[in-house]
Every structure is written in C-alpha cells, then in structure tokens.
Amino acid sequence: MKTGYLKAFAATMCLCLSAGTVHAAQKALLIGAGVYPYLEPDAQLSGPANDVRQMADFLKGDWGFASSDVRILVEEGAAKNNILGSITGWLASETRPGDRVIIYYSGHGSQVPDRNGDEEDGLDETFVPTDYGRRGARAEDMLTDDEIASALSTLKGREVILIADSCHSGTVNRDVVPDLVSKGLDAKARYLPFSGVSRSLPVVRDEEPLARETNVHLTLSAALPHQLAWETNGSGIFTQNLIRGLRTREADLNGNGRVTTAELLNYLRPRTEQWCQRVEDCRDLQFTPNMSPRNEAFILQPASAEGPVQTVTGNTADDVSDVLPEQSSQEIKVSILPGSVHQIGDEVQFQLTSGVDGYLTLFDLTVEDDLVLLFPTDEDRSAGKTGRIRANSALTVPDPSYGFSFEAEAPAGKGKLLAIVTEDPVDLENLLAANGEFEPIGDKIDFMKELSGRLNKVWTADNANRSARWAAGYQDYEIRQ
Incomplete structure (x- = not known):
C-alpha cells in the first residue's frame, strides 16, 4: 500500500493588487x-x-x-x-x-x-x-x-x-x-x-x-x-x-x-x-x-x-490553478477507478487518456493541504516508466506490473487530481526526482511556481520560438467514512 493519496492543496504565493497595504x-x-x-x-x-x-x-x-x-x-x-x-x-x-x-x-x-x-x-x-x-x-x-x-x-x-x-x-x-x-x-x-x-x-x-x-x-x-x-x-x-x-x-x-x-x-x-x-x-x-x-x-x-489600490504579498491565493491554470483540458481525461467517490480503505487506480502523444505527470491535490506526486515517482523511473503516454490510448496507474495499489486514506473529504501532459519533452526530471517518494512536497508554493514557469518557458528546440505544448486535466474526488 502506498500512502499520501487524496488530500487537498490550497495555498500559493501571490502578489495581489487588491487587498493589503494601501497605495x-x-x-x-x-x-x-x-x-x-x-x-x-x-x-x-x-x-x-x-x-x-x-x-x-x-x-x-x-x-x-x-x-x-x-x-x-x-x-x-x-x-x-x-x-x-x-x-x-x-x-x-x-x-x-x-x-x-x-x-x-x-x-x-x-x-x-x-x-x-x-x-x-x-x-x-x-x-x-x-x-x-x-x-x-x-x-x-x-x-x-x-x-x-x-x-x-x-x-x-x-x-x-x-x-x-x-x-x-x-x-x-x-x-x-x-x-x-x-x-x-x-x-x-x-x-x-x-x-x-x-x-x-x-x-x-x-x-x-x-x-x-x-x-x-x-x-x-x-x-x-x-x-x-x-x-x-x-x-x-x-x-x-x-x-x-x-x-x-x-x-x-x-x-x-x-x-x-x-x-x-x-x-x-x-x-x-x-x-x-x-x-x-x-x-x-x-x-x-x-x-x-x-x-x-x-x-x-x-x-x-x-x-x-492595495497590495498584499504572501500565501493568499486559494487555488493551485492560480499558478497552473487549465490549458486545453478537453485533451486530457482523468478517471478514478472504480469511481470518484469511495470509502476509506478502498483500493483505487487512475486512468489517463490524452488527445496527443506526450509525457504524463500526475499529482494529488489533497484534503489536508498537501501536494503529492503520484506519477512518475522514483520507483517508476527506476522501473523504466518514463510517463510516456500515447494519443487516445489509456494509461493506468498503477497497473498490475507495479506490485502495489493506492488506497483511499483518512481523513474524509474532497480533493482533486491534476494530470499534465507535455507534448514537448519539457525538462521536469530534476524537479520531479526531488519529490518522488509519495510524500507531501515540502515547499509546495515554490514547487508549483517552478513547475508553471517551466511549462510557460519559451520552447526553443524548433526553428522558431513558440509556447511549449502542454495540457492539464483535473478530476474531483471524495473520500467518505
């Protein structure tokens, strides 16, 4: 059994133009x-x-x-x-x-x-x-x-x-x-x-x-x-x-x-x-x-x-997608098997389908204000699982080859899964490798800002600069007593 599944992430660093020190x-x-x-x-x-x-x-x-x-x-x-x-x-x-x-x-x-x-x-x-x-x-x-x-x-x-x-x-x-x-x-x-x-x-x-x-x-x-x-x-x-x-x-x-x-x-x-x-x-x-x-x-x-006009600096935003908004989310389908509502102790799998070939990264935005990387982790990388996903072909995490399952854990509440598919091979490896043990990411604010910055960085590997091609998809879930 792997821990760290299904909790909620809320805080993120922002520089707001609407509340705080008066201008x-x-x-x-x-x-x-x-x-x-x-x-x-x-x-x-x-x-x-x-x-x-x-x-x-x-x-x-x-x-x-x-x-x-x-x-x-x-x-x-x-x-x-x-x-x-x-x-x-x-x-x-x-x-x-x-x-x-x-x-x-x-x-x-x-x-x-x-x-x-x-x-x-x-x-x-x-x-x-x-x-x-x-x-x-x-x-x-x-x-x-x-x-x-x-x-x-x-x-x-x-x-x-x-x-x-x-x-x-x-x-x-x-x-x-x-x-x-x-x-x-x-x-x-x-x-x-x-x-x-x-x-x-x-x-x-x-x-x-x-x-x-x-x-x-x-x-x-x-x-x-x-x-x-x-x-x-x-x-x-x-x-x-x-x-x-x-x-x-x-x-x-x-x-x-x-x-x-x-x-x-x-x-x-x-x-x-x-x-x-x-x-x-x-x-x-x-x-x-x-x-x-x-x-x-x-x-x-x-x-x-x-x-x-007023300004505030600090952890005032209340949605992770302030930093990482949805982009072409219709291309990414995130499903929870057997369903999005389950009891504490239920075993679950995640099924992801992408409209394009790319590289999958999956996060749990948890009930307890944590952010957990679910895929690809250190074990996935050591097993040769790079996160490669083929267009219109479902990828299941974990599949039978993993030898373990995810289990819905207390406390009860609502959370969200976040799946990112990068069509371009955006360099996320060292960022993910530092957070690949199914444990809550320590400085989630800086992590999400760094992740978003890499996705929004200008793609220079082609003849002309352009945006990196990526998409994000979300799936809400609920754990009940």
Missing part, C-alpha cells in the same frame, strides 16, 4: 507611436492611437483610474524626449514608493547595435519614437532598453507594470515581412528595420525584451525579441486580446475571480499564435507573448471599489 496613487503613461512624419509611407501604423484610446477607456472604466491619473502621448507627442520626460518627470514626481505605475507602449519596435556590451547578441531592443528619422537613420534617436531602464530607475519602490505591443526584431527586413494589405489582408507588422543591423533571418533566442536591468515588477510583451507584433483592423492583436481577457474575465481560466499572470499568458498565447497561423508571413517567426520577471502568481486586478 497613495496610481498613474498610467500610455504611448501610441503610429504616425512617423520623417519616415516613408509604408512605415506608418493605424493602430497605436486606437490602442491607447482603448487602454485608457479600460483603465478608467474597469480599473478605477481617474482622468488625471492617465497621461497620453500619441503621434507627435510620442517623441523620445517626451516619453523619457514623462517617466522621469511626471511619473517620478506624481507617485511615491508603493504606488502602482503602468507604462504602455504601442508602436514600432526595432533593434540597434549594442553600445555598452550588455547584450549577448550585440543588439539593443528599442521603441521607435515618432520623431525618429528627423536627423536620418541614427541609432541614438531610437529609445533603447538601456535608456528605458535608466528612466525607470527614478521609479524605485513603485509597483511598475510595463506593457509593450511592438516588435523587437532587427533581423528581418520589410521585404520578408511586407504590408499585407496589398494581399487582401488588413494586417501589418509593427517592425521598423535599422540599416546597421544584419538582415538575415534571426537565430532562435530565449530572451525577454526590455526586462533586463529594468526596475519593474512585471513586463508584458507582445512578442519575443526576434519576433514581430501585428495589428489588424486598426488595433494591435495583442492589445485587443489583453483588454478583452481582463475586461470580460475570460482570462480567469479557473473561474475563481482573479487573473494571474500565468492565466493571462495561457489565455493570450493560443489567441495570438492561432491568428499567426492564418498569416503566411507570421508563421515563420511565430507571435508569442511573454512576461518577465517571471512571477506566475502575480495577480492583475482593478482598484478596490471601496478605496485606493
């Missing part, structure tokens, strides 16, 4: 760079000004920002000095440590040669302000990640969220990614080539743009450094989905009233990547939103209706 203020700087008076006609974008209007409406209508809390820089107002001055001047003077600051940029992105040696690939990611080009194609007239980091250093202690709906690619030219309106598609890449950067196709990289060395709690970016962000119907696809997911709470994948960054990422990526598959010029590089620094349980919520 004195909340401010948002919204930047829309679409009209470039010094650049050629095909460099113009129709979406950024619309994106900024939609974001302003969302922050004021849904998140409780007053009009005086929001500064908008669009078109000629989105010049380089205006952007930097609004960060180091307006935001720095109008906020204090502990306040919430949102900086949103919609417009062209690019890359220029790195000037201080801090980039592995020799390129700085940039925003392209609307006064770029007035002195010709000069790298110093773009707004680099180093300059943004320096400006953000004036906001130390603030809770800074940086959102970028732009490309961060200098390795693909406009001949490779043309304006697609001429092909009958209202789609355009938000990328501006720079003449000092190689025009060959990019090397696959796993690096978050505009996040290194920046004083931010969270960066949300539309695309990876070598990828393109896209707009259609006069608005950025990333921004459209971001606002919709938060406004309608569709991004609250576990339905518990909160949207974490893990849930938001798993809401956004399928939508941008599915759109990308319909656009030939997008498919080569993909369109993969990302976040950094990685905090899977950072909760995105509006201000409290009763007062100012």
Whole structure:
C-alpha cells in the first residue's frame, strides 16, 4: 500500500493588487507611436492611437483610474524626449514608493547595435519614437532598453507594470515581412528595420525584451525579441486580446475571480499564435507573448471599489490553478477507478487518456493541504516508466506490473487530481526526482511556481520560438467514512 493519496492543496504565493497595504496613487503613461512624419509611407501604423484610446477607456472604466491619473502621448507627442520626460518627470514626481505605475507602449519596435556590451547578441531592443528619422537613420534617436531602464530607475519602490505591443526584431527586413494589405489582408507588422543591423533571418533566442536591468515588477510583451507584433483592423492583436481577457474575465481560466499572470499568458498565447497561423508571413517567426520577471502568481486586478489600490504579498491565493491554470483540458481525461467517490480503505487506480502523444505527470491535490506526486515517482523511473503516454490510448496507474495499489486514506473529504501532459519533452526530471517518494512536497508554493514557469518557458528546440505544448486535466474526488 502506498500512502499520501487524496488530500487537498490550497495555498500559493501571490502578489495581489487588491487587498493589503494601501497605495497613495496610481498613474498610467500610455504611448501610441503610429504616425512617423520623417519616415516613408509604408512605415506608418493605424493602430497605436486606437490602442491607447482603448487602454485608457479600460483603465478608467474597469480599473478605477481617474482622468488625471492617465497621461497620453500619441503621434507627435510620442517623441523620445517626451516619453523619457514623462517617466522621469511626471511619473517620478506624481507617485511615491508603493504606488502602482503602468507604462504602455504601442508602436514600432526595432533593434540597434549594442553600445555598452550588455547584450549577448550585440543588439539593443528599442521603441521607435515618432520623431525618429528627423536627423536620418541614427541609432541614438531610437529609445533603447538601456535608456528605458535608466528612466525607470527614478521609479524605485513603485509597483511598475510595463506593457509593450511592438516588435523587437532587427533581423528581418520589410521585404520578408511586407504590408499585407496589398494581399487582401488588413494586417501589418509593427517592425521598423535599422540599416546597421544584419538582415538575415534571426537565430532562435530565449530572451525577454526590455526586462533586463529594468526596475519593474512585471513586463508584458507582445512578442519575443526576434519576433514581430501585428495589428489588424486598426488595433494591435495583442492589445485587443489583453483588454478583452481582463475586461470580460475570460482570462480567469479557473473561474475563481482573479487573473494571474500565468492565466493571462495561457489565455493570450493560443489567441495570438492561432491568428499567426492564418498569416503566411507570421508563421515563420511565430507571435508569442511573454512576461518577465517571471512571477506566475502575480495577480492583475482593478482598484478596490471601496478605496485606493492595495497590495498584499504572501500565501493568499486559494487555488493551485492560480499558478497552473487549465490549458486545453478537453485533451486530457482523468478517471478514478472504480469511481470518484469511495470509502476509506478502498483500493483505487487512475486512468489517463490524452488527445496527443506526450509525457504524463500526475499529482494529488489533497484534503489536508498537501501536494503529492503520484506519477512518475522514483520507483517508476527506476522501473523504466518514463510517463510516456500515447494519443487516445489509456494509461493506468498503477497497473498490475507495479506490485502495489493506492488506497483511499483518512481523513474524509474532497480533493482533486491534476494530470499534465507535455507534448514537448519539457525538462521536469530534476524537479520531479526531488519529490518522488509519495510524500507531501515540502515547499509546495515554490514547487508549483517552478513547475508553471517551466511549462510557460519559451520552447526553443524548433526553428522558431513558440509556447511549449502542454495540457492539464483535473478530476474531483471524495473520500467518505
């Protein structure tokens, strides 16, 4: 008989935006760079000004920002000095440590040669302000990640969220990614080539743009450094989905009233990547939103209706799927044999069916606030059981070859099984091997955050970066006296 079966896991680390230490203020700087008076006609974008209007409406209508809390820089107002001055001047003077600051940029992105040696690939990611080009194609007239980091250093202690709906690619030219309106598609890449950067196709990289060395709690970016962000119907696809997911709470994948960054990422990526598959010029590089620094349980919520924005850090979330939400759960079927309700002492088996070939990991979210790894354990690995599962072919744990059975244990109550199938061979081995003795996982909070982080890590083993392919399925159960 193996112990540790069927108990309940509840606590997880989070950084909430809705209860705790009161903030004195909340401010948002919204930047829309679409009209470039010094650049050629095909460099113009129709979406950024619309994106900024939609974001302003969302922050004021849904998140409780007053009009005086929001500064908008669009078109000629989105010049380089205006952007930097609004960060180091307006935001720095109008906020204090502990306040919430949102900086949103919609417009062209690019890359220029790195000037201080801090980039592995020799390129700085940039925003392209609307006064770029007035002195010709000069790298110093773009707004680099180093300059943004320096400006953000004036906001130390603030809770800074940086959102970028732009490309961060200098390795693909406009001949490779043309304006697609001429092909009958209202789609355009938000990328501006720079003449000092190689025009060959990019090397696959796993690096978050505009996040290194920046004083931010969270960066949300539309695309990876070598990828393109896209707009259609006069608005950025990333921004459209971001606002919709938060406004309608569709991004609250576990339905518990909160949207974490893990849930938001798993809401956004399928939508941008599915759109990308319909656009030939997008498919080569993909369109993969990302976040950094990685905090899977950072909760995105509006201000409290009763007062100012508030923050809490600690074990305040009450659902493991705040960190690991369901993703394509219809592909994973989890069954308990002989049934999901049983008496203490009953022997049980688990039967798993996946819609895709992959690698299975099975957890027990238990009644007593424990998290237990059920498969694959140390014994499974030593017996050559790797967790490989074939599409539409049921896998039973334990099967007769195990020589033992699982038994429902006291106390009575309700719990949940969590099955994860990774279609890509995501590296979980050392994480699982440290917790493979049918004992409750010691630091379950850090464990689940690390597991979620690995599943959400950008997959770099293919020709183009993309999301790792995985799915999760849940099955409730009950033990009775």
